[in-house]
Amino acid sequence: xxxxxxxNVTKKFGSVTVLKGIDIVAADGEFLVLVGPSGCGKSxxxxxxxxxQSNDGGEIRINGIxxxxxxxxxxxxxxxxxxxxxxxxxxxxxxIAFPLEAxxxxxxxxxxxxxxxxxxxxxxxxxxxxxxxxxxxxxxRVAMGRALVRxxxxxxxxxxxxxxxxxxxxxxxxxxxxxxxxxxTTMVYVTHDQIEAMTLATKIVVLRxxxxxxxxxxxxxxxxxxxxxxxxxMGSPSMNFIKGILRRNEVGARIEIVRPGGGEVxxxxxxxxxxxxxxxxxxxxxxxxxEAMIDAKSETKDGTYQRIEWPLExxxxxxxxxxxxxxxxxxxxxxxxxxARFSAKTSATPGTLVSINIDxxxxxxxxxxxxxxxxxxxxxxxxxxxxxxxxxxxx
Amino acid sequence: MSDMVLGxxxxxxxxxxxxxxxxxxxxxxxxxxxxxxxxxxxxxSLDEILSGSLLxxxxxxxxYGWDEAxxxxxxxxxxxxxxxxMINSLIAASLATVIPTAVGAxxxxxLSLWRFKGSDLLFGMLLFGAFxxxxxxxxxxxxxxxxxxxxxxxxxxxxxxxxxxxxxTTLYFRNFYVSFPPDLVKAAxxxxxxxxxxxxxxxxxxxxxxxxxxVIWQFTNTWNDFLFASTMTKLExxxxxxxxxxxxxxxxxxxxxxxxxxxxxxxxxxxxxVYLIAGxxxxxxxxxxxxxG
Numbered sequence: 008x009x010x011x012x013x014x015n016v017t018k019k020f021g022s023v024t025v026l027k028g029i030d031i032v033a034a035d036g037e038f039l040v041l042v043g044p045s046g047c048g049k050s051x052x053x054x055x056x057x058x059x060q061s062n063d064g065g066e067i068r069i070n071g072i073x074x075x076x077x078x079x080x081x082x083x084x085x086x087x088x089x090x091x092x093x094x095x096x097x098x099x100x101x102x103i104a105f106p107l108e109a110x111x112x113x114x115x116x117x118x119x120x121x122x123x124x125x126x127x128x129x130x131x132x133x134x135x136x137x138x139x140x141x142x143x144x145x146x147x148r149v150a151m152g153r154a155l156v157r158x159x160x161x162x163x164x165x166x167x168x169x170x171x172x173x174x175x176x177x178x179x180x181x182x183x184x185x186x187x188x189x190x191x192t193t194m195v196y197v198t199h200d201q202i203e204a205m206t207l208a209t210k211i212v213v214l215r216x217x218x219x220x221x222x223x224x225x226x227x228x229x230x231x232x233x234x235x236x237x238x239x240x241m242g243s244p245s246m247n248f249i250k251g252i253l254r255r256n257e258v259g260a261r262i263e264i265v266r267p268g269g270g271e272v273x274x275x276x277x278x279x280x281x282x283x284x285x286x287x288x289x290x291x292x293x294x295x296x297x298e299a300m301i302d303a304k305s306e307t308k309d310g311t312y313q314r315i316e317w318p319l320e321x322x323x324x325x326x327x328x329x330x331x332x333x334x335x336x337x338x339x340x341x342x343x344x345x346x347a348r349f350s351a352k353t354s355a356t357p358g359t360l361v362s363i364n365i366d367x368x369x370x371x372x373x374x375x376x377x378x379x380x381x382x383x384x385x386x387x388x389x390x391x392x393x394x395x396x397x398x399x400x401x402x
Numbered sequence: 403m404s405d406m407v408l409g410x411x412x413x414x415x416x417x418x419x420x421x422x423x424x425x426x427x428x429x430x431x432x433x434x435x436x437x438x439x440x441x442x443x444x445x446x447s448l449d450e451i452l453s454g455s456l457l458x459x460x461x462x463x464x465x466y467g468w469d470e471a472x473x474x475x476x477x478x479x480x481x482x483x484x485x486x487x488m489i490n491s492l493i494a495a496s497l498a499t500v501i502p503t504a505v506g507a508x509x510x511x512x513l514s515l516w517r518f519k520g521s522d523l524l525f526g527m528l529l530f531g532a533f534x535x536x537x538x539x540x541x542x543x544x545x546x547x548x549x550x551x552x553x554x555x556x557x558x559x560x561x562x563x564x565x566x567x568x569x570x571t572t573l574y575f576r577n578f579y580v581s582f583p584p585d586l587v588k589a590a591x592x593x594x595x596x597x598x599x600x601x602x603x604x605x606x607x608x609x610x611x612x613x614x615x616x617v618i619w620q621f622t623n624t625w626n627d628f629l630f631a632s633t634m635t636k637l638e639x640x641x642x643x644x645x646x647x648x649x650x651x652x653x654x655x656x657x658x659x660x661x662x663x664x665x666x667x668x669x670x671x672x673x674x675x676v677y678l679i680a681g682x683x684x685x686x687x688x689x690x691x692x693x694x695g
Contacts, residue, residue, distance in 0.1 A: 080594030106593035
């Protein structure tokens with residue numbers, strides 16, 4: 008049971024600043040997930056919390072006390088490593104109970120504790136085996152057992168699932184979530200997998216280049232991303248971006264979009280009049296989640312959809328539905344692809360223009376210069392329904 | 403690997419393969435012939451040695467040479483056999499094996515897994531010790547031993563072996579532990595497992611292969627050493643290698659080849675034993691770290 012506060016933490020390796028003043032607060036019982044692309048500083052931050060690396064500046068407070076200068080063993084934390092870090096010559100039960108050995112607990116008692124933990128993790132029949140005789144998932148559970156047996160104030164997880172195969176990853180993810188639910192202990196979890204972040208976290212911290220991009224609940228981060236980076240990083244397939252020019256009009260604003268391969272389309276957005284005035288005539292980027300782009304034949308329950316025609320490249324059937332890969336107008340950079348979710352029985356023909364319904368109540372707008380979010384349609388609220396308008400203009 | 407699928411072999415492949423075996427066979431003969439000559443000569447009578455061919459098989463087995471060598475071999479005027487010198491060698495070589503291996507393991511462990519400021523410099527300096535030719539340190543070492551009162555004694559010789567073994571054993575263990583997963587040490591630090599507990603419970607039990615390498619290296623090197631042993635010992639503290647030289651040198655009159663050969667074989671037996679017992683781990687140890695097993 009502990010709160011964790013990270014206050015203006017910095018870390019340098021030589022001339023490279025890896026952490027540029029990180030501020031994070033985790034309440035007691037929080038499941039905090041640090042997520043970001045490789046090299047964003049998430050693992051360095053975890054090492055600093057664990058005390059495996061010192062922080063150059065700032066404070067790491069556990070229950071309000073700065074532990075920056077404390078030895079890892081005095082911080083009352085347990086850590087699960089990506090490599091499991093099991094001691095190869097010790098049996099499973101010795102691995103689990105090894106932390107207790109250092110505390111001078113008798114062998115009989117250690118065995119008892121190990122058995123108790125092993126029961127929780129379905130490891131009872133493997134207690135006397137060596138780690139190399141176990142499968143990846145079992146090793147992972149032993150590593151978790153070693154953390155559990157200590158009953159620490161905070162659990163740290165360093166990409167614990169990335170060495171497992173896809174199926175097992177999902178199973179273990181659920182087990183970790185159950186573990187958190189049962190124990191209620193504060194947990195800090197590092198991953199580069201945004202799905203793990205979304206499913207596990209009570210609070211997600213998105214990091215990039217040693218800076219916090221956004222911290223909030225999975226819902227916040229997914230639906231109201233603070234900038235284009237967060238929007239593109241969270242979600243799979245990731246958010247689609249379309250560039251256009253914003254024009255003020257009677258309902259708020261209209262975004263005019265030049266289609267790849269010629270032609271122009273437009274969407275009306277319920278933005279505030281202030282914003283519309285501010286960005287009138289300026290370049291903006293429209294962000295639309297794939298699930299908010301559906302084929303014209305799919306059912307559109309409420310009146311928040313607007314239809315455009317857009318060039319379709321290929322269709323990728325996944326069974327439940329069909330992923331439609333559309334041409335992008337963002338240029339040749341890495342986001343040069345757009346993805347929409349079509350129904351499984353779609354009759355769309357690749358290589359032609361297809362009709363797409365866009366849910367404008369779920370789009371975001373980003374300033375094309377700063378890439379900061381300027382508008383989240385989901386925050387407008389259901390009380391202000393967007394007008395149903397077929398606002399396409401053929402070229 | 404032996405059940406690797408090779409596919410159909412052409413005549414040329416078979417020819418080359420055969421050629422390889424022939425070359426290997428020649429080398430085997432080349433290396434084994436001296437041993438064969440030694441063994442055969444040691445069980446021949448002196449008459450037979452002088453009259454017959456070097457390579458011929460003995461007509462009758464005669465263990466006179468072995469008996470003489472073990473029980474009556476002379477150094478100077480004393481003819482006490484080889485046993486006392488074997489014991490000297492055994493004491494020196496055993497201590498010079500056990501102590502540097504143990505200390506080297508601890509050194510290598512500290513220098514690789516628990517690095518501290520200046521640990522790389524310290525390791526570099528220690529490594530330097532491994533590359534100094536022994537001839538250079540012979541005189542300073544001898545005068546140092548004289549200064550602390552250990553000159554011309556087995557104690558002094560053993561001390562020298564231990565000191566000059568340490569850079570090598572440290573190097574072995576350090577390079578072995580360097581490929582140890584660093585996460586293990588991190589996990590130990592977080593779990594409050596200390597330096598010695600980790601060494602004793604995890605690092606040392608995992609390092610059997612390199613321990614074997616260290617043991618074989620130290621034992622054979624110190625057992626076979628002649629340079630230090632001949633300089634730093636006197637008659638009663640001589641090791642078997644020094645004594646062997648004396649047996650062979652002092653013989654007057656007819657050269658008793660069978661005695662000399664038997665003595666040489668006896669002197670070499672312990673190292674052969676060490677190789678036979680630990681040899682298969684030796685190769686494995688040398689390979690350790692090259693491929694993750």
